[in-house]
Amino acid sequence: MKSQKRTLEYLREDVKPFLDKLVVDVCMQKPDDPVIGLVQILLEKPHSETKPLTTEEIEELETLREEYSKLRNQSEEAESSELALSRPSPA
Helix, strand or coil, rough: CHHHHHHHHHHHHHHHHHHHHHHHHHHHHCCCCHHHHHHHHHHHHHCCCCCCCHHHHHHHHHHHHHHHHCCCCHHHHHHHHHHHHHHHCCC
């Protein structure tokens, strides 16, 4: 029971304010791509001055950003190809 109480307290006091601020930051910046914007915010502003991001966390976020960008580009290329194929050819 104490563990559950501590978990709820942690969520309420630490996690919720962090997520609230993160959502506000993303909304204020209005990035073209919210996922990339979110990762960028996390890289620029660690969630806590007392516990900055570790080197490993920074590397993971940068890897996530790169992988997401590749997937997004592949998706856009696939959509472009589908559009080109769906257009009737001039007769």
